[in-house]
Amino acid sequence: xLRLTSATAGLVMLALAGPGFGQxxxxxDNGMARTPAPDGAMVYFVGLEDGATVSxxxxxxxxxxxxxxxxxxxxxPNTGHHHLLINIDPxxxxxxxxxxxxxxxxxxxxxxxxxxxxxxxxxxxxxxxxGDQNHVPHDPPIMSTPITITVE
Numbered sequence: 001x002l003r004l005t006s007a008t009a010g011l012v013m014l015a016l017a018g019p020g021f022g023q024x025x026x027x028x029d030n031g032m033a034r035t036p037a038p039d040g041a042m043v044y045f046v047g048l049e050d051g052a053t054v055s056x057x058x059x060x061x062x063x064x065x066x067x068x069x070x071x072x073x074x075x076x077p078n079t080g081h082h083h084l085l086i087n088i089d090p091x092x093x094x095x096x097x098x099x100x101x102x103x104x105x106x107x108x109x110x111x112x113x114x115x116x117x118x119x120x121x122x123x124x125x126x127x128x129x130x131g132d133q134n135h136v137p138h139d140p141p142i143m144s145t146p147i148t149i150t151v152e
Contacts, residue, residue: 034096037138038078041066043128050147058151059116060084062108062128067142072109073133080130080138082108084115087125090146098135107135119151 046061048054062082070079083099084106099105106115126149130142137143 034136034139035080035132037130037140037142038067041078041130041138041142043067043082043130043142043144045128045144045147048147048149050145051149052147053150053152055152056118057116058119058149059114060126061114063113064130067130069111069113070133071111072107072131072135075133080132080142081111082113083129083131083135084108085127085129086119088127090127090143093129093137095137095139095141099129099131099137107131109135121151123148123150 042065044063044065046063048060062084064082068076068079069081070076072081085093085099086104086106088104093099099107101107108115125146127146128144129137131137
């Protein structure tokens with residue numbers, strides 16, 4: 001089970017409680033299009049390489065280029081907020097709907113760009129996925145390259 005440090009748990013819980021938490025949004029049902037991704041936008045992990053071996057607590061820093069960071073519920077042009085997906089196959093994510101919120105889909109709807117986690121020992125895959133004001137991935141999705149880390 002994932003454990004957030006006390007310093008970040010409150011921020012993540014605030015983000016989870018923000019607009020759109022626990023809701024799925026189908027933009028197709030109401031005639032709205034998904035939020036277009038800015039040309040060349042990308043997200044990535046800062047200072048963490050694929051294959052790294054780390055110890056708990058694990059601090060992750062999120063980077064973004066070509067897109068601004070805005071809290072969930074705020075509709076500003078060319079912005080979004082981070083979602084961290086842990087041990088999820090990127091091919092299984094439904095990009096048409098709001099992302100779920102659980103231990104494997106962590107929302108940063110407050111605009112946070114880092115988190116400190118306690119992860120179980122072992123190997124974990126993870127990637128970042130930018131979401132719009134409703135936690136729905138942009139079109140096309142703005143997603144980091146998936147990485148794998150080992151927690152000792």
